[in-house]
Amino acid sequence: MTPDTHFKEGLAAGEIRLQRCAACDTHIFFPRVLCPACHGTDLTWVTASGAGEVYTFTTVRQRPERGGDYNVAMVELAEGVRMMTRVDGDPQAVKVGMPVTAYVGDIDGTPAVLCRKSEA
């Protein structure tokens, strides 16, 4: 199974799958055929815990009739990977360093990694 296929099948099953390099222990996102840290090719798959925090974010401004403002965030997962995602809820409530939980949701009918603010 190709890296892309494995990742997409994970999303379809409600799992966020990350690669892990057997040689240097680095977790890898986006999926690929080699480790960008040590260039090893012995990669295994793990399911992300979902724990993470907001590294940075922006509020994209949009007129209310077109759907209103929305959040775009960079989230760092506990495994050490960073990905673009979206934090649910009021965009103005998002803060750098805010703990979030990543989950598989849906954007325009396609499974996608989304985040919600973690309970304190």
Next chain:
Amino acid sequence: MDHALRGKSAIVGLGVAGLGEAPGYTSWDIMAQSAQAALADAGLALKDVDGLFCAMMEDSMPVLMAAEYLGIRPRHVDGTLTGGSSFVNYLASATAALDAGLCDVALVCYGSNQRTASGKLVTASRLPPFEAPYKPRYPVSGYAMAAQRHMHQYGTTREQLADVAVAARGWASHNPQAFMRDPITRGDVLAARMVSDPLGKLDCCLVTDGGGAIVLTRADRAKDHAKTPVYVLGAAAESTHRQISQMPDFTVTAARESGKRAFAMAGVKPSDIDVLQLYDAFTINIILFLEDLGYCAKGEGGAFVEGGRIAPGGALPVNTYGGGLSCTHPGMLGIFTIIEAAHQIRGTAPGLQLDGVDLALAHGNGGVLSSQVTAILGSEATL
């Protein structure tokens, strides 16, 4: 010991066309007008060009299209597309190609009609697949997230970002080629419509038409041309990522390495530079590049630009033509950073001309803070 390519090439022609609005003209028309202007400035003709360096958003093989349009058959071409930094990158590759005898007359050219044709920034490609679903507004959202992280980590303020825009307008107000010349204040920048927080409309570059071109030859032939030659003393690149989510640290750009190597090649240090032309797609760019190029410590860029330090009359002249924020931004700005740096050394700037400029820095940025290229240009006295 001197770097093998230090001072081996010189810019002998500069040209621009269609700055602001050029309704009805195609990007290729504007590119060709720029090329003709630069060649005329050098006392050369299109038939003399045997090295062609061109990046355009219109076609995936821009340098082939450009050669076809111009009716030339160059023996050396380079169309490497690293976004807006492409043209500063060509200073390095053209110098190497000239030095190696792969060509004798190198034309670097660009044109865009993005303002009158589409009214928005034209981008070369689809969004990366792992970013597209979240609909970042490209490219501003990437820069906005860098600004947000910088503010979080170092306490940089929107007021400090605004000072970058105010300084750019200050220079532009003296430049008849600049598209926006009415003075603005910090308050105007802060009150402008938000686009992608924390960046508002006046934190963003203009969307204009325009083209630019330069002509380079080997240094030993440079004095045969009519205008004062401007020598390429150093040029260096580094790239870190394509997708903004993969940028190693959103507060540190590859300008650290490109700058370090360009200064080393030129044999000069940041404080030796008389004028800086930095790629200002957004206000945060200037703060990041001043830090990464060694003009202040990491995190101090916000305080550094306060009080008009980079504005007309300030201690460090930055973007003396008004930059992408106030003069022109036809999608890729890199060629204009070179043109203004060269004008300042020649003494022919269209706006405010500084006295006694011997060393100028031109810095190109491409992608979303992805590709960084720094060039150091010098007068004959610096050889």
